[in-house]
Amino acid sequence: MIGADDIPVIPRGVRMQFDRVRERWVLLAPERTVAxxxxxxxxxxxIDGQRSFGQITEGLAAKYAAPPEEIAADSRGFLGALIDRRFLEVRQ
Amino acid sequence: MAWKKPIVREIECGMEINMYGP
Incomplete structure (x- = not known):
């Protein structure tokens, strides 16, 4: 599980791209795609490879009128799913 | 835009499989 001090990193070969056909964003990895x-x-x-998970969720909490703990929990689950499928890595 | 639980769906063989979120 990603911790507050962990730094999420998008690995080489993985990138976000706008799918113009379906008009939505996708995350592309070699031979795999998620919507x-x-x-x-x-x-x-x-995610910039510099800021920690805690700093990222603080930034999101400042942008959205939602409890910081809700944003942290949802973001942790979301990023955890991407880490499990190797769409994302974590540096400590 | 209001905060909500994010949704991720893996696209595999033309099908979409929920990975996370409602």
Whole structure:
């Protein structure tokens, strides 16, 4: 499970792209694709390979009128699913 | 845009499989 001090990193070969046919964002990895919703895009857009998970969720909490603990829990589950499928890596 | 639980769906062989979220 990703911790507050962990730094999420989008690995080489994985990138976000707008699918013009279906008009939605997808995350592309070699031979694999996942579809994202607007909140998923917002979370991934905050990942710069420098900031920790805690800093990212603090930034999201400042943007959205939602409890920080709810944003952290949802973001943790979302990023955890991507880590499990190797769409995302974590540095400590 | 209001916060909501994000949804991720894996696209495999033309099908979409829910990975996370409602």
């Amino acid at each position: 994202l919703d607007e909140i998923g895009v917002a979370i991934l857009s905050e």
